[in-house]
Amino acid sequence: MRYTSEILDRTAGGKASPVVVLRDSRGPQRVEVWLGHGFNTLRWQVADPTRSGLVDLLYVDPAWEETAVPTRSGFPILFPFPNRIRDGHWVHDGTPQQLPLNDSTHKNAIHGFSPRLPWRLLSLDQDVDEISVTGELARADVPDGESLWPVDFRILVTVTLSANRLTIASEITNPDTQPLPWGLGYHPYFRHPAQADGDLSRVTLQTAARSRWELVDSLPTGVTEAVTGKHDFQSPRLLADHHLDDLYGDLPNGRRNPKSGLFWRATLGHADAPGRLEMNTSPIFRELVLFTPPHRKAVAIEPYTCTTDAANLAAAGKDVGWQLLPPGGSNLNVVELIWEPNAAPMVPTAAS
Known part of the structure; x- marks a missing residue:
């Protein structure tokens, strides 16, 4: 049998978690999804x-098993809002809302609830072409959820492994009687197999983003500018010594994957070694955060359905992608990652 699965009992950060392992014997490939830690596709x-064995395409903090910091490893899910909400404060339908101030400055709310909570396992499914695992989180699973989010929600995420392909599909539903405000993001940390000791200097990145949001203290002002110079990744550019923590937008729904119909967002490669990782998404993913953590062993390419602080910017009349899902409604969206092991080195064409 080409595809197999198993459920392991693991512990990280002092908290036990079922871990679903998906395997492709022909690839070979291996995926770990940690239910107890935000349904994070950790590996x-x-x-x-270059040799027999497996290599990681996602970065995992070496201290994961001791600390399990929710958004510093793997493929964290950010819901019902990605990134920050200024002062943790926003207004929904005329009613002020207050969220915990849990970013590193303790001044803003960050990354929603989903990456910090255990999820339920709904199903394991497979056929001759793929294998998948589905998990679920609802507002009732959030401690004090009714006071923290004004409308009930349910999110299902399905992680599917197929030949050199990983897809993350989310279905968001509104079981409430009023419109559900929401935004969704992912915070994956990528590494190229040819990176030496985590060195990003010869890793090459290209994205579809044509504009960049002005940020002050990591929060958008509502002003955008066309990408220019070192901020322009529309042509392949070496990461070299770039220190990124930027919110990009204006992602054109142009180039599509002919098989999935999803739109190209970014490609990660290496200037001297074969292998490219391509990201495609549903059109609802209209923003992209690029982030190089201080350890410089990975680059985060983060597809978002909305900007940082979207709830407040939308209230100010800005077009930022903040969503309202009608009662009984649902939204299905997909992020697709394709690994092309034999693709030629990704030679930079833009100056770094």
């Missing part, structure tokens, strides 16, 4: 292009 491992 996606593929065949090592």
